[in-house]
Amino acid sequence: MHLDEFLTAAVLLLGASTAAVVLFQRAGFGSVLGLLVVGIALGPHTVGPVVNLGPVAAAAELGVVFLLFVIGLELELPRVWAMRHTLFGLGTLQVVLTGLVLAAAAAANGRPGAAALILGFGLALSSTAFVLPLLAERDELATEHGRAALSILLLQDMAVIPLLALVPLLAPGSSEPDGWSIGRQLGLIAVTLAGIVAFGHLLLPRAFAMIAHQKSAEAFAILAVLTVLAAAWLAQHAGLSPALGAFIVGVTLSRSPFHHQVSAEVTPFKGLLLGLFFISVGMSIDLSLLVERWREITGLVLALVLLKGVVIFALCRLFGLGNSPALRTALLLTQGGEFGFVLFGAATGAGIMGAQLQTTALLVISLSMAATPFLARLGDRLAGDMAGPDAQPNTTVDPGLQRHVIVAGYGRVGRAIAVMLEETGIPFVVLEQDLRRVPTGPRERRKVFFGDGSDPRVLRSVATDRAAALVVTLDRPAAAERLVAAVRPLYPDIAIVARGHDGEVSARLRALGATVVVPETLELSLIIAEAVLRQLAVPEDVVEDAAELVRQYHTGERG
Secondary structure, three states: OOHHHHHHHHHHHHHHHHHHHHHHHHOOOOHHHHHHHHHHHHOOOOOOOOOOOHHHHHHHHHHHHHHHHHHHHHOOHHHHHHOHHHHHHHHHHHHHHHHHHHHHHHHHOOOOHHHHHHHHHHHHOOOHHHHHHHHHHOOOOOEHHHHHHHHHHHHHHHHHHHHHHHHHHHOOOOOOOOHHHHHHHHHHHHHHHHHHHHHHHHHHHHHHHHHHHHOOHHHHHHHHHHHHHHHHHHHHHOOOOHHHHHHHHHHHOOOOOOHHHHHHHHHHHHHHHHHHHHHHHHHOOOHHHHHHOHHHHHHHHHHHHHHHHHHHHHHHHHOOOOHHHHHHHHHHOOOOOHHHHHHHHHHHHOOOOOHHHHHHHHHHHHHHHHHHHHHHHHHHHHHHHHHOOOOOOOEOOOHHHOOOEEEEOOOHHHHHHHHHHHHHOOOEEEEEOOHHHOOOOOOOOOOEEEOOOOOHHHHHHOOHHHOOEEEEOOOOHHHHHHHHHHHHHHOOOOEEEEEEOOHHHHHHHHHHOOOEEEEOOHHHHHHHHHHHHHHOOOOHHHHHHHHHHHHHHHHOOOO
C-alpha cells in the first residue's frame, strides 16, 4: 500500500468512524453498530469508495487480543477463583449443550456429520469483541448478567483450543493420532501456560520497575504493548488462542502496582484495533447475497438467535440467575463469534465444509453480530417488564470505588492523609509516580498504584467519575498544577484539595480549578503564631479566631 493510498484509506476510515460512533451512540445503539455500518459502506459489496483493509487485517484481529489483556488486568486471581462455578460450570455446559443442539439442527437440515458438528460448536461461540465493549459502554460489567456473560465468554475462548484440534481429526481421510503426538501437544500447552504465568509474575514486574525508575514513558509504553504481543505469540505457537495467552498474562499482572499505568498505555491500541475489527466484519457482509437469499439467511439468523437464547436462558436459570438477568445474558450472547471465522476457515481448508457453506455461515455470524445492540435493548425492555416498575437495578459496586477519595502522591503528606482516611473508614486509592514509594509487600492493604494522575486514562481506571474528592499532595508544583489542570475540565463536580508550596503556587492552583488549596507552611506558621500570642496573654478565643481567619484566607475559603 503506497503512502497516498494509505492516507486516503485512513482519512475515510477515521472520518466515517468518528461520525458513525457519535451518531449511533447518540441514538442509543452504541459504537459497535456504527463501526459495522462503516464497514458495510466502505466495503467491496456496496457502491461508493472502497477501502482495502488487506494490509491491516492481521492487526484488526489483534483487537480481541488486546481486549482480553485489559479484561485480565481487571480480574485479580481471587475474583477469577470466585467465578469458578459460573466459569467452568455454566460456561462449559453452555458450549457443550448449545453446540450439540445447533449440530443436531444442522444435521436435520441435511449437513454431513463432521460439517454439522463443526457448524454447531462454531456457532455456539459468542463474540467477546462485541459483547464486552457493549457491556463496558453501558457500565454493566459488574452486574449479575455482566458477570455471567463474562464467565461464558472466557470459557468459550478456552474452548477454541480443543475445537481447532478437532478439525484435523474430522477431515476426510485423516488418521487417528497416536498417544505420543497427543501427549506432546498437551505437554507443549502446559509448558507454554506455565511460561506465560512465570513471564507475567516474575519477569514483567521487575522490567516495569526498572523502566519506572528510569522515568522513561516511551519505554514503559513499548514494554506494555510488547507484553501483550509476546503472550499472544507464545500461545499461538503452542496451538492456543492468542487472546487466551494475553488474558492469562493480564491476570498475572492484575495485582501488580503497575497495572493501572499498563492499562492506560494499552487501552488506545485496544480501541483502535477493535474498531478495525468491527469495520472488517462489516466489510465481510455481502448485501447482494443477502438480498438474493434473504429468506434463507434471515431464517438461519433467527434460528441461531432462538436456539442459542433458549439454551443460555435455561442454563442461567439452572445456575441461580433470576428471570431478568438470565434473559439479558441470553440475548447478549445469541450472536456468532469472531472465532467462528477462524474455525470455519480451518474446516474449509481441511475439506470438512464447502466454500458456499462457509460463506453462508460467515454471513450468519456477521448479521447476528450486527443484531446484538438491538437484542441488548430488547433485553433491557423485557427484563424491565419482568422486574416491575419498582425494581432496583441489580448491580454490584465495589465500595472502595464509590464515593471514594483519590490521593495523588504517597509521600509524607499522602501517607498521613491515608492514615486519617483509614481511621475514619473512608475508602480511598492512592496514585504515585515514584516507584520507591509504592509498597509491594504482601501485608500492604492500602490500594497504592503506580501511575500518572494527570493521564485521563489512569483517572478513568480509578473511577474518578464516582469519586468524592481528589487530594493533591505532590511535592513538585509543576506536577500538581498539571494534575489539577487535567482533572477539573474532565470532572467539574469533584472536590479538589491541593497542597500549595507558597502563595504564588497556591494562587495558580486555585485558578486552575482547585476547590481548596492549603499552603504547606501554613499550619506550622499558625502553630508558632498561636504560641506567641498565648505568651503575650492574648485571650484564647481571640487566638483561635485570628488563626481561623488566616487559615481561611490562605486556603481560598475566604477572599
